Amino acid sequence: MRLIAHLSDLHFGRTDPMVVDALVHDIAHHRPHLAIISGDLTQRAKSHQFLEARKFLERLGIPVLVVPGNHDLAPVYRPLNRLLNPRAKFEKYLPASAHANGWNDDEIIVIGLDSTRHLRWQSGKLRDHHLDHVEDSLQDSGDHHCKIVFLHHPPSTAQSGHPFHTLTELGVDLILAGHVHKAHVDLIDSPDHGACVLVQASTACSTRLREDANGYALIRIDGPSLEVDIRGWSGTAFHAIHHYGFVRAETGWRRA
Ligand SMILES: [Fe+2]
Ligand SMILES: [Fe+2]
Known part of the structure; x- marks a missing residue:
């Protein structure tokens, strides 16, 4: 069994410290094996924002994987940095083990x-x-592996020019994304390769809220069973707000 905390869109530089502390406590309480963060760790890709993000990753005390989001690139008002080395601070300030991202x-x-x-x-x-x-x-993967891809942008927009189900065709079981600050869990169907599971997280601790409260996903993978618990901020703590269950069948993933 593997338990994964999937977080996205932290936006350090525009966070609520109370939510950040509660998030660290809630994750520690559930003791996941791994945290996966699908981008937008900072608000404006400033050094002090990356340092805050790094401190947060260290507080989690578990292995962490990250990819950058659009807010983690050098900002448009630094056009030379944005053009020549847009990920310089992301790579400088976050631990190398985290952005090795595998x-x-x-x-x-x-x-x-x-x-x-x-x-x-x-x-x-x-x-x-x-x-x-x-x-x-x-x-070299086997049927016993749950194959997970994470990226910042939802695959429906990032995959323009490719069929929506390309990742499913490659055998991916689970796609984790963020960017839109709205939690969404669904199956992505592929005509010839069954379905895979999509988990899109809302913003974990930023005040840049859209329709959803702050939240993150706890994902339990146990052989042919995959469960997703969306945990949301109530104003005082994180609570379970939605539960989704899936099982792997001959024809891909389906709802349990
Ligand atoms: Fe974001
Ligand atoms: Fe974004």
Whole structure:
């Protein structure tokens, strides 16, 4: 069994410290094996915001994987930095082990994809080399592995030019994304390859709220069973607000 905390859109520089503390406590209480953070760790990609994000990752005290979001690239008012080395601070301030963004053990394989593009910040983009990387990474995987891809932008927008179900065709079981600050859990159908599970997290601790309260996902993977608990901020603590169950069948994942 593997328990994963999936967080997104932390936006340090515009966070509520009370929510940040409660988030650390709630995650510690559930003792996940791994935290996966699908981008937008900062609000404006400033050094002190990355340092706050790094401190938060250290407080979690568990292995963490991250990919950048559009807010983690050098801002538009620093055009030279944005053009020449947009991820310089992301790579400088976050632990190397976190932005190596891959994980492989007896039960899960996790692959992080950087969907950010400095000229296409809103929708992001997945390119052929990303899909090649997924294919290569899954070459030695077995049926006992749950194959997980995480990226900042929802695949529906980042995969323009590719069929929506490309990642499913490559054998991916679970896609984790963020960016839209709205929690959403669903099945993505692929005509010939069954379905995979999509988990889109809302913003974990930022005051940049849209329709959803702050929240994150706890994902329990146990062989052919996958459960997603969305935990949301009530004003005083994080609570379970939605539960989704899936099982793996011959034809891919379906609702339990
Ligand atoms: Fe965001
Ligand atoms: Fe974003």
